[in-house]
Amino acid sequence: MVYFRAMDYLNLLNPQQRQAVTAAPGQTLVLAGPGSGKTRVLTQRIAYLIQSMGVRPYNILAVTFTNKAAREMGERLDQLLGGARARGLWLGTFHAMCARILRTEANNPGLLPFQSNFVIFDADDQQNLVKRALRENNIDDKINKPSAIHARISEAKNNLVSPDDLPVRSYRDEIVVKAFKRYNELLQQNNAVDFDDLLLWVVRLFEEHPEITEKYARRFEYVLVDEFQDTNMVQYSLLKLISSYHHNIFVVGDEDQSIYRWRGADYRNMLRFEQDNPGCEKILLEQNYRSTQTVLDAARSVIDQNANRTPKSLFSDRGRGEKISLHEAVDDHAEAAYVVDTIQGLLRKGALGGDFAVMYRTNAQSRLLEEAFLRAGLAYRLVGAQRFYGRREVKDMIAFLRLVHNPDDEISLQRIIAVPPRSIGEKTVNALQFAAQKAGHSMGAMLLELAEKADESPVWKELGRGAGPIFDFAVLFSGWLKAKGELDLPALFDRIVTETDYKPYIDDGTDEGKDRWDNVEELRRLAFEYQNKGLVDFLENLALVSDQDTLPEQVNSPTLLTLHAAKGLEFPQVFIVGLDDGILPHSRSRDDPEEMAEERRLFYVGITRAKDHLYLVRAGLRSTYGNPEYQVASQFLDDIPEDLLVRSGGEVVGGPARLKSWDDTGEDDYSYGRRSSSHYSNSRSNDVSRSNSSSNDVSRSSVSRSSGSRSSNGWGKTSYDWSQPRTVHAASGRSTPPPPAPEPEQKFHDGQRVRHPSWGEGLVLSSRILDGEETLDVAFESVGIKRLIASLAKLEAIGN
DNA sequence: TTGGTCCATCTTTTT
DNA sequence: GATGGACCAA
Numbered sequence: 001m002v003y004f005r006a007m008d009y010l011n012l013l014n015p016q017q018r019q020a021v022t023a024a025p026g027q028t029l030v031l032a033g034p035g036s037g038k039t040r041v042l043t044q045r046i047a048y049l050i051q052s053m054g055v056r057p058y059n060i061l062a063v064t065f066t067n068k069a070a071r072e073m074g075e076r077l078d079q080l081l082g083g084a085r086a087r088g089l090w091l092g093t094f095h096a097m098c099a100r101i102l103r104t105e106a107n108n109p110g111l112l113p114f115q116s117n118f119v120i121f122d123a124d125d126q127q128n129l130v131k132r133a134l135r136e137n138n139i140d141d142k143i144n145k146p147s148a149i150h151a152r153i154s155e156a157k158n159n160l161v162s163p164d165d166l167p168v169r170s171y172r173d174e175i176v177v178k179a180f181k182r183y184n185e186l187l188q189q190n191n192a193v194d195f196d197d198l199l200l201w202v203v204r205l206f207e208e209h210p211e212i213t214e215k216y217a218r219r220f221e222y223v224l225v226d227e228f229q230d231t232n233m234v235q236y237s238l239l240k241l242i243s244s245y246h247h248n249i250f251v252v253g254d255e256d257q258s259i260y261r262w263r264g265a266d267y268r269n270m271l272r273f274e275q276d277n278p279g280c281e282k283i284l285l286e287q288n289y290r291s292t293q294t295v296l297d298a299a300r301s302v303i304d305q306n307a308n309r310t311p312k313s314l315f316s317d318r319g320r321g322e323k324i325s326l327h328e329a330v331d332d333h334a335e336a337a338y339v340v341d342t343i344q345g346l347l348r349k350g351a352l353g354g355d356f357a358v359m360y361r362t363n364a365q366s367r368l369l370e371e372a373f374l375r376a377g378l379a380y381r382l383v384g385a386q387r388f389y390g391r392r393e394v395k396d397m398i399a400f401l402r403l404v405h406n407p408d409d410e411i412s413l414q415r416i417i418a419v420p421p422r423s424i425g426e427k428t429v430n431a432l433q434f435a436a437q438k439a440g441h442s443m444g445a446m447l448l449e450l451a452e453k454a455d456e457s458p459v460w461k462e463l464g465r466g467a468g469p470i471f472d473f474a475v476l477f478s479g480w481l482k483a484k485g486e487l488d489l490p491a492l493f494d495r496i497v498t499e500t501d502y503k504p505y506i507d508d509g510t511d512e513g514k515d516r517w518d519n520v521e522e523l524r525r526l527a528f529e530y531q532n533k534g535l536v537d538f539l540e541n542l543a544l545v546s547d548q549d550t551l552p553e554q555v556n557s558p559t560l561l562t563l564h565a566a567k568g569l570e571f572p573q574v575f576i577v578g579l580d581d582g583i584l585p586h587s588r589s590r591d592d593p594e595e596m597a598e599e600r601r602l603f604y605v606g607i608t609r610a611k612d613h614l615y616l617v618r619a620g621l622r623s624t625y626g627n628p629e630y631q632v633a634s635q636f637l638d639d640i641p642e643d644l645l646v647r648s649g650g651e652v653v654g655g656p657a658r659l660k661s662w663d664d665t666g667e668d669d670y671s672y673g674r675r676s677s678s679h680y681s682n683s684r685s686n687d688v689s690r691s692n693s694s695s696n697d698v699s700r701s702s703v704s705r706s707s708g709s710r711s712s713n714g715w716g717k718t719s720y721d722w723s724q725p726r727t728v729h730a731a732s733g734r735s736t737p738p739p740p741a742p743e744p745e746q747k748f749h750d751g752q753r754v755r756h757p758s759w760g761e762g763l764v765l766s767s768r769i770l771d772g773e774e775t776l777d778v779a780f781e782s783v784g785i786k787r788l789i790a791s792l793a794k795l796e797a798i799g800n
Numbered sequence: 801t802t803g804g805t806c807c808a809t810c811t812t813t814t815t
Numbered sequence: 816g817a818t819g820g821a822c823c824a825a
């Protein structure tokens with residue numbers, strides 16, 4: 001095997017890239033615009049260090065934000081160097097790196113408030129715990145929403161502020177402090193940490209134990225960081241500490257792509273880095289290798305409206321390319337239909353499914369899109385971990401495993417102690433909890449004692465009538481604990497499923513039941529991949545999977561994802577939907593200029609994902625929750641020069657609000673759309689049944705191992721590929737276009753006025769062909785909006 | 801204790 | 816239009 005020698009690949013870089021890759025030891029700040037070869041620079045820098053500078057991989061640390069990014073870098077390094085050459089390199093996410101450090105250091109007793117087998121609580125568990133903390137303090141969790149309180153706690157942790165240091169200026173602050181303290185105690189009791197703790201405890205450990213800091217800082221001669229604009233206070237401190245011996249730190253970022261402010265990220269860390277390191281070398285990468293100039297011009301026109309940034313002028317030698325399509329659909333259904341129709345049309349002309357991505361601001365927006373894809377019989381892939389891990393059956397199974405891993409995990413125990421139902425109710429659980437509290441043990445420990453001593457244990461009496469069922473469960477539980485040492489992971493998994501009789505509980509014979517069981521099997525398959533690595537690694541990776549990590553790679557289908565999840569990716573053809581005021585920018589950001597700036601950056605990130613063609617889509621009428629509301633076009637659209645755009649749609653209803661002047665006073669005609677929300681969901685009389693939704697909805701997440709990665713030391717390589725979380729015609733990897741349906745004639749068009757025998761006059765909001773029938777959404781003054789089939793409803797056109 | 805139904809509430813974005 | 820909580824009947 002012959003690998004590139006350093007000089008060979010250096011020649012393939014542009015001067016700025018080369019300058020970055022070969023930068024002298026010390027501090028380097030690379031400002032990398034979108035598509036400027038950031039990952040390339042990072043990986044080649046590592047290769048350069050190893051090959052030309054003689055640095056041992058063992059002495060290099062590379063940190064990313066997602067496992068996917070880490071994996072990609074690992075694969076590229078393998079190509080550059082050959083797997084063996086990179087052995088010993090630490091390459092992984094902030095969180096995984098910290099978990100690793102904590103697992104090691106927690107072996108020294110007394111250093112940390114948890115043991116080495118700690119569990120990582122996910123977002124759900126964290127909220128759960130906050131709720132408990134609130135209730136224990138007799139605080140109403142209706143008024144003080146756990147999510148809001150948790151956000152405050154998380155913010156404090158991200159800023160290295162302890163509960164005692166939190167300023168108390170209001171009653172609300174008092175609540176936060178109380179909850180915060182109890183929350184931390186509960187974590188400790190559960191031998192658990194939250195996401196923020198992973199980082200926080202490492203920083204604390206480093207700050208209080210210089211000798212430990214030195215151990216790591218000496219090792220890491222060179223530290224490299226990706227997506228530096230997304231670091232928060234804790235991460236910044238961590239990097240500072242870990243590079244405090246050799247002071248060689250190389251960071252890459254783009255302040256314009258900072259979109260995690262709400263998570264504590266602060267793009268000003270880029271500035272801070274410069275200030276903290278006066279001698280640092282600063283390199284600007286402006287050449288874009290991804291997009292057409294048209295896309296870049298649009299991106300620039302949007303981002304230039306933001307203040308406080310280093311102005312950049314991205315340029316491309318790819319030529320002007322196609323204009324940007326701006327489509328205004330009548331409503332959100334039509335918006336989804338437009339996207340799918342357009343994609344289908346292009347597929348017929350030979351485009352590949354994988355060329356397309358559809359991006360949106362909120363996850364909720366995916367639903368209509370999914371439905372449209374399903375109706376068209378078109379496969380798609382959906383990015384989002386929650387879709388799978390959020391499912392009850394998956395969470396149940398994980399809870400069983402977590403409990404076996406860490407018997408002190410009461411959140412998991414409470415979740416599954418009565419699952420499937422085994423005559424253990426609230427009273428019994430409370431009795432057990434009370435007994436545990438009194439004895440100073442965890443509930444799990446109580447169970448183990450009970451299993452051993454049965455009715456001779458003091459708990460038995462306290463449990464009263466509940467003792468029997470609890471005892472039975474305790475016996476199961478203690479059996480699993482013993483089995484943990486003997487069985488491998490899949491076998492343990494199977495044993496739990498069998499002994500709890502879990503299958504009949506969730507698989508009730510319905511389609512949904514089958515789906516649920518499929519998910520359990522899916523998780524089992526995943527467990528199978530950890531057969532050798534074991535429970536600890538399995539649980540840790542489950543806790544730290546990101547949405548991006550779930551993006552299936554081999555599938556050649558259009559991708560549906562949030563704008564956040566799109567960062568770091570690129571696609572030939574990109575649709576951004578929901579360009580309406582209140583969606584993008586999101587309504588929650590309206591009052592805060594900083595937040596608005598971030599919304600703008602989010603849009604910028606979306607635009608710059610496009611290589612060839614960008615489609616911007618909005619809807620004049622959109623249902624949030626269930627109420628239809630007129631939409632005003634996003635203000636961001638105003639910033640894109642008209643000559644970059646080709647417009648379509650936008651002729652009817654509510655008007656293109658801000659896009660063209662609309663001198664019509666016709667609003668009154670449609671005012672029912674605003675309030676009479678109830679008409680929407682009720683009265684199904686003539687509704688088109690959503691027939692095929694369950695019959696051919698395969699709803700499965702299948703998992704397959706990615707390339708045979710020669711793992712250096714397991715870092716960031718333990719990843720899975722999720723394919724087609726929801727897919728019809730799963731086999732259509734080639735995305736062969738389905739035969740064009742015979743198009744029936746459309747008798748009505750959008751915006752037309754019609755009369756119905758019983759409902760009177762109405763306005764056609766949209767007309768399209770569904771399942772071979774012309775299907776209309778009509779807004780009636782009398783009954784609100786109805787969906788009708790043209791051939792069945794006795795509709796009469798009024799005028800034209 | 802269980803499992804059903806009805807109601808309210810909600811939605812950013814995610815390691 | 817989904818989810819979780821409260822409430823109620825067996």
